[in-house]
Amino acid sequence: MAAARGIAVAQVRERSRTGVEITLSILKHLALMLAGVSFLIPFWWMFATSLKPNTAIFHVPPLLLPIQDPEAWNELVWSNYPRAFGFTRPPFTTFIWNTIVIAGLAMLGAVFSSPLAAYGLSRIRWPGRGALFGVTLATLFLPAFVTLIPLFLIYRTIGWVGTPLPLIVPHWFGDAFYIFLLRQFFMTIPLELSEAARIDGASELRIYSSVILPLAKPALASVALFEFLARWRDFFGPLIFLTRKETYTISLGLNFYRYEYDTEWGMMMAMSVVVTLPIIVLFFFVQRTFIQGVTLTGIKG
Amino acid sequence: MAAYAPRRRVSSVTVRNTVAGVLFCLPWLIGLLAFRAYPIGAAFWYSLTDYAGMNPPEFIGAANYGWLLRDTELRNAAYNTANYTVMAIPAGIVTALTLALILNSRTRGLAFYRTLFFLPILVPSAALAIVWLQMFNPQWGLINTLIEGIVYYTTGLQIAGPGWTSSTEWSKPTLVLLNTWVIGQAMVIYLAALQDVPQDLLDASSVDGANWYQKIWHVTVPLITPVIFFQLVTGLIGALQLFTEPFIISKGIGEPAQSLMMYSMQLYRQAFVYFNMGRASAMAWALFLVILLLTYVIFRSSGWVHYGGEEKK
Numbered sequence: 108m109a110a111a112r113g114i115a116v117a118q119v120r121e122r123s124r125t126g127v128e129i130t131l132s133i134l135k136h137l138a139l140m141l142a143g144v145s146f147l148i149p150f151w152w153m154f155a156t157s158l159k160p161n162t163a164i165f166h167v168p169p170l171l172l173p174i175q176d177p178e179a180w181n182e183l184v185w186s187n188y189p190r191a192f193g194f195t196r197p198p199f200t201t202f203i204w205n206t207i208v209i210a211g212l213a214m215l216g217a218v219f220s221s222p223l224a225a226y227g228l229s230r231i232r233w234p235g236r237g238a239l240f241g242v243t244l245a246t247l248f249l250p251a252f253v254t255l256i257p258l259f260l261i262y263r264t265i266g267w268v269g270t271p272l273p274l275i276v277p278h279w280f281g282d283a284f285y286i287f288l289l290r291q292f293f294m295t296i297p298l299e300l301s302e303a304a305r306i307d308g309a310s311e312l313r314i315y316s317s318v319i320l321p322l323a324k325p326a327l328a329s330v331a332l333f334e335f336l337a338r339w340r341d342f343f344g345p346l347i348f349l350t351r352k353e354t355y356t357i358s359l360g361l362n363f364y365r366y367e368y369d370t371e372w373g374m375m376m377a378m379s380v381v382v383t384l385p386i387i388v389l390f391f392f393v394q395r396t397f398i399q400g401v402t403l404t405g406i407k408g
Numbered sequence: 409m410a411a412y413a414p415r416r417r418v419s420s421v422t423v424r425n426t427v428a429g430v431l432f433c434l435p436w437l438i439g440l441l442a443f444r445a446y447p448i449g450a451a452f453w454y455s456l457t458d459y460a461g462m463n464p465p466e467f468i469g470a471a472n473y474g475w476l477l478r479d480t481e482l483r484n485a486a487y488n489t490a491n492y493t494v495m496a497i498p499a500g501i502v503t504a505l506t507l508a509l510i511l512n513s514r515t516r517g518l519a520f521y522r523t524l525f526f527l528p529i530l531v532p533s534a535a536l537a538i539v540w541l542q543m544f545n546p547q548w549g550l551i552n553t554l555i556e557g558i559v560y561y562t563t564g565l566q567i568a569g570p571g572w573t574s575s576t577e578w579s580k581p582t583l584v585l586l587n588t589w590v591i592g593q594a595m596v597i598y599l600a601a602l603q604d605v606p607q608d609l610l611d612a613s614s615v616d617g618a619n620w621y622q623k624i625w626h627v628t629v630p631l632i633t634p635v636i637f638f639q640l641v642t643g644l645i646g647a648l649q650l651f652t653e654p655f656i657i658s659k660g661i662g663e664p665a666q667s668l669m670m671y672s673m674q675l676y677r678q679a680f681v682y683f684n685m686g687r688a689s690a691m692a693w694a695l696f697l698v699i700l701l702l703t704y705v706i707f708r709s710s711g712w713v714h715y716g717g718e719e720k721k
Contacts, residue, residue: 131620135510139521142507146524149589152550153539168553220435227432233425239433246444248641250649250699252675252692254447256454256685260461261447280439311428340532342652347680358534362656365538372542379535386530394523401593402600 153383157376158183164372184373188381191374195363197353199378202360206382209271209356210338216279217334218327224281225289226315230301240290246283251343259347269350274341278334285330288403292326293319329400332393339386357382448696454689461685472690481666482674482691488580488662489671493647495584500643501636504591508598509624522599526592537656540586544572573657576667583668586653594639601635602628633713641706645699651676671695 155171156164163170163180173180192199227233228240262273296319304314320327338344342358349355361382364375390397430437455472457465476482507525511518528536543550552569559567570578605628613627629636651672654662662669671691679688 127620135513135515139510139515139517143521143524146528146589148550149536149539149543150527152543153535156542165548167548168557169548169550171550220439224433224436227429227436231425231429231432233422233429235426236429239437242440243436246440248645248699248703249444249448250645250692250695252649252672253451253696254444256679256689256692257447257450258443259679260450260685263461277439277443279435280443281436282439286436311432315432336530342532342534342656347676358532358652361532361534361538375538376542379531379538383531383535387527390527390530391523398522398526398596401596 153376153379156372157187157380158185159187159373160184161373187373187377191364191371191377191381194371194374195360199357199360199381201353202355202357203382205271205354206339206356206358209274210335212271212275213278213338214331214335216275217282217285218331220279220281221285221330222289222320222323222327223315224286225293226319228286229290229293230296230298230314230319231311243283243286247287255347262348268348269354271349271354273348274338274344278338282334285333288400289323289326289330291403292323296322325396325399326403328393328396329403332397333400336386339382451689451692454685455693456690457686459686459689460683462683465686468686472687473694475687476690476694481669482671484666485662485669485671485674488667488669489648489650492580492583492650492670493644495581496587496647496650497640497643499584499588500591500594501639503588504594504639505598505629505636507591508595508602509628511595511599512602522596525595528590529592533652534656536586536590537653540582540653541573541657544582546571546574574664576665579658579664579667583650583654583657587647587650594643597635597639598632601632605631630714634715637706637710637713641703644702644706648695648699 151171158173159170159180163173163176166176166179170176170180173183195202224243228236228243258273258277259268262268267273267276300318300322301314304318309317340358341356345356345359349359357378361375361378364371364378454465456467456469458468458471459465507521511521515521531539544552546552546569549572551572555569556567559565572578572582609627609631610623613623618626649672650670654668654670655673655676658664658668658673660673662673675688675691675695678684678691
């Protein structure tokens with residue numbers, strides 16, 4: 108029976124492509140190309156607009172390239188970039204620097220605190236471990252708005268509102284999502300490795316730092332990337348906690364090009380390119396790590 | 409090295425492990441108490457008070473919750489959020505899953521397309537919203553020009569494209585489109601799950617005469633339902649709290665005509681524009697309860713989720 112099935116499988120695999128399959132394949136590639144173009148258009152549009160003079164921005168029909176209507180757009184206007192940097196007070200570079208500092212420090216915090224808890228929840232057997240893990244998972248369902256107001260009031264009392272501290276310090280105390288991700292990863296490391304180190308007299312901290320962490324580098328890199336990206340993209344946190352322009356981040360800075368009834372599209376798009384491009388370049392260098400990390404997050408609990 | 413004395417009754421290994429376990433989890437335990445448990449409790453207490461954030465909170469019972477149920481602006485915001493969620497969740501799942509299914513079928517250029525579909529999640533939300541505003545401008549935006557052009561060249565009819573961000577009917581669908589563009593993360597997760605589907609099963613169903621459609625619908629999709637389920641739950645929590653994109657597109661005031669005023673934006677206004685911390689806390693707790701309830705309902709009705717026992721090593 109099994110043998111018959113095996114032969115049948117082989118026959119299915121060897122059968123030449125039928126008309127249906129070829130049609131499907133063509134449809135598939137058409138669909139992919141269409142989706143690909145729709146995914147590219149916003150990027151192209153952002154970039155193209157950043158290189159337009161004002162005469163070309165509101166041109167109907169919209170200009171995709173500087174050759175369609177030479178009267179409106181005959182050369183790439185790179186000057187939107189330097190103008191945009193100096194347009195804001197303080198200059199846009201301040202916002203970029205602030206964002207790098209916040210994202211960098213929050214990232215360090217996440218990479219320091221989350222693996223500690225993940226280790227305690229996966230590689231040490233102790234009563235209460237299961238319960239703590241249950242609570243950890245439950246916080247994944249906690250909407251941020253529930254904790255927002257009391258936290259805001261505490262931060263105000265201790266003088267943190269208006270400083271970047273509320274955007275950094277909480278990330279030094281663990282995050283359920285990263286703990287879950289790292290725990291899944293730690294569980295795949297054979298327990299014998301820890302046992303061997305224990306027999307050699309290594310302390311738990313030593314096993315953690317010289318056996319487990321080096322093995323978990325790809326997962327740690329994913330956590331670092333996720334956290335950096337999340338802080339880089341964040342708009343809500345800075346909106347709530349930052350009050351002085353000198354401390355603003357890129358997300359808040361972008362709004363300086365927009366007034367009540369008017370928008371400086373060219374400069375705004377130029378700065379959108381400036382805050383997006385480095386992340387895309389970074390992504391191409393660490394793509395493998397990143398995709399692996401995302402894949403880890405999809406593992407069923 | 410150990411500072412504690414070994415006990416008689418509990419084994420010393422258990423004691424040592426417990427101390428180590430708690431110490432490793434200490435930052436997280438502090439985080440849980442200070443940044444989660446306390447604020448949840450405090451928010452519930454504030455929700456029962458009249459509290460402007462300055463004078464001490466004044467207990468007023470369930471009055472804030474009564475206001476919550478009566479206020480018409482709030483009802484509109486809750487409607488907008490629900491309306492958006494009902495459209496955005498299926499759109500996101502279907503798009504991400506379809507792209508993943510196509511890419512999974514031994515497609516040439518998989519890495520290229522995977523990267524391309526993933527890129528949008530790298531764009532800061534604020535920049536994303538701004539690009540959307542520009543592309544979807546009904547008068548001079550790219551999208552309407554494309555639609556109007558295509559319709560004109562194919563049918564000869566001169567039509568006006570949808571009003572997108574400046575019309576009350578189209579503003580929420582525009583937002584749905586924006587979030588359908590940002591499905592890269594879900595797509596990568598689906599793709600990974602699809603690559604775990606055993607080839608033997610698909611071959612066996614071919615032998616039994618299943619066509620491509622039956623294979624996808626009766627073999628592949630059921631096997632990845634746990635992943636779809638997880639995406640559904642996390643997507644729901646995200647959609648109900650959506651803030652940045654509608655806030656920026658509508659300049660924070662929900663225009664046009666309150667059609668983009670989301671629940672989260674009303675919460676923000678109550679807390680940080682009107683300094684009505686009591687009402688805002690009640691809104692936050694109500695949202696929390698709705699999310700808990702919906703998650704519970706989804707879990708209870710998860711008969712469609714297939715948890716395979718053996719195919720995972």
